[in-house]
Amino acid sequence: MDLSIVELSRIQFAMTALYHFLFVPLTLGLSIVVAIMETVYVMTNRPIWRQMTKFWGTLFGINFVLGVATGITMEFQFGMNWSYYSHYVGDIFGAPLAIEGLMAFFLEATFVGLFFFGWDKLGKVQHLVVAWLVALGSNFSALWILIANGWMQNPVGASFNPITMRMEMTSFFDVLFNPVAQAKFVHTTSAGYVTAAVFVIGVSAWYMLKGRHWELARRSIAVASAFGLASALSVVLLGDESGYDVSQNQKMKMAAIEAMWNTEPAPAPFTLFGMPDQQARETKWAVHIPWAMGLIGTRSLTREIPGINQLVAENVNKIRSGIVAYGALMKIREAKGDVPDNVQVSFENHSRDLGYAFLLKPYVNDPRTATEAQIVKAANDTVPTVWPLFWSFRIMVALGFGFIGTMAYFFYMASFKGMRFPRPALRLAVWMIPAPWIAAELGWFTAEFGRQPWTVDGVLPTALSVSHLSATDLAITIAGFALFYSVLFIVEMGLMIKYIRKGPYQDVEETEEWMERHEKRLNACDDDRAGLSPAE
Structure with a gap:
């Protein structure tokens, strides 16, 4: 086994996945924001809200197209770079991906076209329905993708078939309602809503600093701050649910x-700051918050959270159990249907640990021949590199609380201070635009890097999941993707900046102000006429 192939395959998938997710959160959030704005337009019939819907809808469309292009490329990699993974768990993983393509993507893509080209062909209510269907389709896409990813984190509703040598689905209901998948869905979509809110506030703040499109900017901030505050609070609350699921699974x-590194007495403290040292198996200069981690991870004051060293010891035993399952599996394969009862029972008793035996494959062809040193080495491989996880999680959490503070401030100023925003606050809003993308990427890094060395947790190691490719093949495709995605990134940024600088298609603010003044004058005339006699 050439481990360089594994690392290059991981690098390529990480690069394409992280790049794809630059577009996903903004698509999720802007689809809802645009639908809300069009709802207000239909209810009030004020042209400014139609203008806002079209303007933010244009930015949504640019982002949507790039997201689709990069998402298709990413899915192709399952067949190109991860063929054994696709073979081994394709019966389960492929089902939500197929549903996403047939149900969500076609729903979304169809109504996106109607949204952009149906303004003059559909009625107001019909077009509003289209806008909400676009938003629904966007979120449905995320749902099915996250069900697939959630199964990789917590493989429920499936079992290993020793005859086909594949994982097979036993309960679609369990896969669909996997608690990890559901928590990931609501947490990820809420993060997308925060991303859109920060983006809308930041762009609107830039307009206000430039003295342009004042009414559009004020109203956009009012909508985005209310929507973003609710979403930012949801991210934190739902992140707590995700943390609880991680501690369980x-x-x-x-x-x-x-x-x-070691199991702490319950309830465990939360390490606010520290410098993890993986060689020494200790965290230097640690600053703790008592009880916090125990409450988050176990929701109790009495349950312990196991430490790394204790989990490694447990994994040594799981690897030994997996070796028994592997030996029974080989006998089942050799028996060709006439399996002794004791062999079948042995396999069933230990099959849940079969994946741990596969951790020995980088060191020995047949896990049954592994030495004790190789077993211990494989158990230690189950520990991911700690310091990147430690810091990426904390930066993500810090940014999350920063979003709550920012949204609360703009919501307060928009609701109770007549939308009079100080210029320093507007500048801060502009500078904060990249922050939710940083938080989202760090969140995905924590989720995926923290799962290593598994592709499917406890079932299939990453080292066994790759295709039979050469390092040269992978190096060429990585370079090609890097070049192609760099071009797409330049195109994306160029288009977004172009349309932001250009602003709305038609500035209706002056028209609305004139109509309001004209209506006041007519009302005043009516009042004056009411005080005159018939002769006058």
């Missing part, structure tokens, strides 16, 4: 995120 990931 991925104990090593939780211990690595906390740099918790």
Whole structure:
């Protein structure tokens, strides 16, 4: 096994996935913001809200197209770079991907066209329905993708078939309502809503600093701050749910995120700051918040969170159990249907640990021949690199609380201070535009890097999932993707900046102000006439 192939395959998928997710959160959030604005337009019939819907809808469209292009490329990699993974778990993983393509993507793509080209062909209510269907389709796409990813984190509703040598689905209901997938969905979509809110506020703040499109900017901030505050609070609350799920289903990931080398007495503290040292198996200069991690991870004062060293010891036993399952599996394969009862029972008793035996494959062809040193080495491989997880999680959390503060401030100023925003606050809003993307990428890094060395947690190691490619093939495709995506990034940024600088298609602010003044004058005339006699 050439481990360089594994690392290059991981680098390529990480590059394309992280790049693709630059577009996903803004698509999720802007689709809802645009639908809200069009709802207000239909209810009030004021042209300014139609203008806002079209303007932010244009930016949504640019982002949507780039997201689709990069998402298709990413899905192709499952067949190109991860063929054994696709073979081994394709029966489960492929189902939500297929549904996403047939149901969500076609729904979204169809109504996106109607949204942009149906303004003069559909009625107001019909076009509003289209806008909400676009938003629904966007979120449906995220749902099915996150169900697939959630299964990789917590593989429920499936079992290994020793005859086909593949994982097979046993309960679509369990896969669909996987608690990890559901928590990831609501957490990810809420993060997308925050991304859109920060983006809308930042662009609107830039307009106000430039003295342009004042009414559009004020109203956009009012909508985005209310929407963003609710979403930012949801991200934190739902992130707590995700943390609880991790502590239940991925104990090593939780211990690595906390740099918790040994099991702490319950309730465990939260490490606010520290410098993890993986060689020494300790966290230097640690600053703790008592009880916090125990409450988040276990929601109790009595349950312990196991440390890394204790989990490694447990994994040594799981690897030994997996070796028994592997031996029984080989006998089942050799028996060709006439399987002794004791062999079948042995496999069923130990099959849940079969994946741990596969951790020995980088060191020995047949896990049954592994030495004790190789078993210990494989158990230590289950510990991901701690310091990147430790810091990426904390930066993400810090940014999350920063978004709550920012949204609360703009919501307060928009609702109770007549939308009079100080210029320093507007400048801060502009500078904060990249922050939710940083938080989102760090969140995905924590989720995916923390799962290593598994592609499917506890079932299939990453080292066994790759295709039979050469390092040269992968190096060429990585360079090609890097070049192609750099061009797409330049195009994306160029288009977004162009249309932001250009502003709305038609500035209706002056027209609205004139209509309001004209209506006041007519009302005043009516009042004056009411006081005159018939002769006058």
